[in-house]
Amino acid sequence: MDFPYLSIIVFLPVIGAIVIALLPGANPRRIKLAAAAFTAVSFFLSLALFSMFDRSLDGPQFVEQLSWIPAINVQYFMGVDGLSLPLVLLTTFIGFVAVLVSWNIDLRVREYFAWLLVLETGILGVFCSLDLILFFIFWEVELIPMYMLISIWGTGRKEYSAIKFVLYTLFGSAFMLVGILLLYFQAGTFDMIALAGMGLDSILSSMMAAAIFFLIIIAYAIKLPIFPFHTWLPDAHTDAPTAVSVVLAGVLLKMGGYGMIRVAVGIFPETAHSYAPLFVVVAVIGVIYGAAMTLRQTDLKKLIAYSSVSHMGFVLLGIFALSQVSMTGAVLQMVSHGIITGLLFAMVGLVYSKTHERSIPKLGGLVRQMPVIAVVFSVAGLAALGLPGTSGFAAEIITFLGSFGSTMVPGIHIYTILAITGIVLGAGYILWMLRRVFYGPPRDEYNGVPDADKLEKAYIFAFVAVIMLIGLYPRILTDVIKLGIQPILGVFYG
């Protein structure tokens, strides 16, 4: 086995959490620096991984494989391919930035950063596991940190939102576990790569394949979330502390999309094909319903949260249009949404920390007090509505072109066009929100409110740089993503 890059990237944050828990003295600054150091190293290592990744091979790379629980044939099996690598990079980036976003936390600092780092390990593990049980374990590891982070450091109805998040997730994963076990006894392995190569659709009866497919996909449908399983999302996002909202929107939702592609569609492509119309319809409903709900929000944070429901509809559409282009677009959309919405939540956090106000009608004219925040918020907003030159445009255009050109789902043209109306609505709620918050007559009560400080500028500009980079040169990711998508849809396209 080569140098275990993946294990180090995945477990560095949790080691950081242990170090933070044991760090002598209660100096908050040292705790924050330690958290930043561990997440930064993890981020740079994943950057190194990205540059070392061989773009001419499909299949997993940097593989680590050990027998772990022979009684039920479970392995410690890690690896990344074109599908997971961008998400790993996204997670380590967001993980590092989340520490910076949390720099002003002063309540129970040690616990906060320890949980935040454990959370990062859980999410990274999901993207790197190639054994279903290992995958499931990481999938569950994220629960307790998330529960603690929302319910201790959150705002509003935080305890309600936290337990709602946990119960929704547990409910989904309960069924996923049954599905995984059922799959194991049909196929004899938990190895995700082997399972995907078996062509289980034709080996199993269509009843059994569909049963396993739906048992497993519930968890991802809740996580992504797709309509009508989305109701935990606005609560959790709104009541979570800023950095946790950034992580939630930035990467946690992507676990759902990733699971759908890797496990559900990847192992049962034919079954996915049979039920694709159902999912495409749900996707369109999600896009339009989410956008409509967003339009009527008056809480800044809730508005961004609902926009996620709408944007995740695009991801679902791209996945179940089942063309290589659309699915590549869906993955790019996951990464792009992670960056854009992460930035939007960070900006909401900044606005709130300066003005102590999140209600849109009570804000106004802030561009005069905080020009930098206003400009960056606007850039993020424009990226969210898909302005050319930003990652949002690249991701959405690829998704829509791919879906429109797909031959796999009857009537996909109409669904795609319907979904595109989501963009129009998106332009509506984003621009309207920007106008009400930043423009218009200045308000006296916000006189003397400060703009972003140096650290804040550093991380919001980093976000903007990534948005621009992907927007101007999407091939940097799509070349990699395609490698991961090709084998999954190989059944249909040879």
Add this chain to the structure above:
Amino acid sequence: MDLYLLSPVISLLALALVVILLDLFIRRKWILGWVSIIGLIVPVIFTLSLWGRNETSFGGALAVDHFSLFFHLFFLGVAALVLLSSTEYARKFAAFRAEYYALILLAATGMMLLASTRELISIFVALELTGISLYVLTGFLKDPKSSEAGLKYLLLGAVASAVFLYGMALVFGLTGTTYLEGIAAAISAEGLLDSPALLMGIVLLVAGFGFKIAAVPFQMWVPDVYEGAPTPITAYLSVASKAAGFAVILRVFYEALGPASLDWGMIFAVLAAITMTVGNIVAIAQKNIKRMLGYSSIAQAGYLMIGLAAVTTEASSALIFFLACYALTNLGAFIAIIAISNKIDSDEISDYSGMVRRAPLYALALALCLISLTGIPPTAGFMAKIYIFSAGVNAELLWLVIIAVINSVISAYYYLRVVRVMFLGEPVSKEGVHASSGLRIALSLSCLGVLLLGIYPWMLMKFAETAAGIFLP
């Protein structure tokens, strides 16, 4: 007749007598606790020296095999942890400390016998030895609650014994023997499978054992007894007594009633579904942490019974593994509760408010154990559930596994509620919690075990597989 095969049991019995006798001669009573703990090394050594032997003695009434030796070690380990966690608590018993320790050892003796006998009358004697020791221990506090608990446990226990005896009588009447092997042979030879009397006998045996493992509808005693008993004894009851019940069930049903496995497999499947659901739903409403853990232990018995319902070697192995994980977890939870309750003198969940700031390590340990009971990784409880659920799915009990996973979600609600109170609530006072060294050792051992089994379960699984290997369905 090889008495050496009985050496672990005999040495443990001797230890109990030594503790009582020492009481007459020494004045510093705290020594007694440590004598019983350190003395446990002797039976452990005897057990290890027997490892690998597969023999019977006393005309086939006593078996020394991997299964019984595994459970010898199991009960010795649990007794050690319970004794460690009692060293401080036992001060409440003033003059009766020696009897308290000796009774714990005697109960363990009974349970070790229970795991190794293969004859109905010996089983009954072992059951009574365990039971009577535990009845006395339950009432040991001698306050109204504890006495009521002891009496309730005694009366209901006696009823269960009677039911069990009646079942034994039916089986004996049909087959003409009390030896488990003989019973199995007679059932196959005489074609008794369709006999309603045999089914009746099985039902009565299930009822008798159901009392021991606290399966619904034989669980009525649990909440009151758990609440009233001294907390270390509650821990002992919830772990060792339950495990002994499962051990003897495995022994009797596989060795004697193996041919009728279709019948009892189904009975256990239905009982499992009812038990876990009732346990979890009633647990939600509990305000006293010992009562809540009482109902939780009922629910856990439900998950454990999946291992009986799926009649395969894999399922028995999963059951044994689950028992070990559950023992560590539940003991850990109770030990943390003993430490905290010693200080705050209350078992109400609301009084645990803000405990993480008064006693961070104890609160974290309790949280870890509750997370393990929920079955969230990386803990022993998760591995146990994966293993037993996969055995269930493999035995085509998908419906039962689905009920079980939904129950796990329900259980998250009340387990996490305690975590929430401890981590989110405001502390009532700033006073910290200090516990005796015995408690601290016991707590670190069980928490380490919970984590270790959650990360590297294979060693113990292999052990469990060997132990279960003696049963062929």
